[in-house]
Amino acid sequence: MPALPPDLAPSARSRLDALLSRVWAFPPDEHPLARLQGRSLGPHRLLLLLGPKNNVGARYFQLCLVDPQGRLSREPLALGLHNTGPFPGYNWLELTRYDTDPTFDGERLDLAAAGLDRRLFALLSSLVPPGGHLMAEYESPGRRASERVLALGYPPVTSPLGYLLFRAGCRSFRDWYIAEGGREGPRKLQGFKPLDAADAGTKTERLRRELAELLTRPEAPQHGEWASTARRLARAVLKALEREQDPAARSRVP
Numbered sequence: 706m707p708a709l710p711p712d713l714a715p716s717a718r719s720r721l722d723a724l725l726s727r728v729w730a731f732p733p734d735e736h737p738l739a740r741l742q743g744r745s746l747g748p749h750r751l752l753l754l755l756g757p758k759n760n761v762g763a764r765y766f767q768l769c770l771v772d773p774q775g776r777l778s779r780e781p782l783a784l785g786l787h788n789t790g791p792f793p794g795y796n797w798l799e800l801t802r803y804d805t806d807p808t809f810d811g812e813r814l815d816l817a818a819a820g821l822d823r824r825l826f827a828l829l830s831s832l833v834p835p836g837g838h839l840m841a842e843y844e845s846p847g848r849r850a851s852e853r854v855l856a857l858g859y860p861p862v863t864s865p866l867g868y869l870l871f872r873a874g875c876r877s878f879r880d881w882y883i884a885e886g887g888r889e890g891p892r893k894l895q896g897f898k899p900l901d902a903a904d905a906g907t908k909t910e911r912l913r914r915e916l917a918e919l920l921t922r923p924e925a926p927q928h929g930e931w932a933s934t935a936r937r938l939a940r941a942v943l944k945a946l947e948r949e950q951d952p953a954a955r956s957r958v959p
């Protein structure tokens with residue numbers, strides 16, 4: 706078993722020792738998720754542990770967050786499942802729980818406000834090849850805005866969670882708002898990465914039309930802040946798509 710990172714605080718070492726004595730283990734170097742080990746989120750670092758496989762062969766994992774003082778967040782940053790296979794659709798990663806506001810000895814870190822949530826989803830997306838997909842739940846308290854935007858029928862990409870998946874490379878979406886048979890767990894949003902350039906072009910154009918149509922409609926005042934959120938993110942997605950098509954614009958982005 707690999708040694709614990711040497712700069713962990715004593716309390717963090719004790720918690721990790723307890724986890725490693727149960728079903729969790731550090732990933733071997735050849736495992737795809739090992740690429741997340743030690744990666745930075747601003748001044749913080751990721752620490753990944755693997756769990757057992759489920760009944761279809763996907764591997765459970767948990768992501769811990771270590772702050773500059775060597776402390777672990779009070780709860781895991783994320784719990785999830787990862788799967789690989791010979792066909793594109795067999796390759797996916799799901800966050801079954803995601804803590805948007807981890808705390809360290811009572812000190813709260815707002816990932817979105819610090820711009821670290823986009824970095825996290827980019828790292829997760831790097832593990833999923835073209836044609837694969839990412840999924841994340843939106844029932845936890847930190848996903849309230851996404852739950853409301855989706856429940857009101859706005860395009861998935863205009864929810865905060867959908868926007869994160871878009872920035873991570875997804876171009877089409879499925880909202881799992883009704884669990885089929887009770888096996889799918891909490892409500893979640895699924896984002897699909899295009900298989901190739903042709904697939905990307907088709908899905909991007911469909912997305913562009915959907916958002917343009919939304920912005921031509923009058924804003925629904927009864928939807929309050931959620932309508933404003935959806936329209937703001939729709940404009941942000943369209944602007945990002947314009948930059949993708951304009952090399953000169955891309956070169957001006959810091």
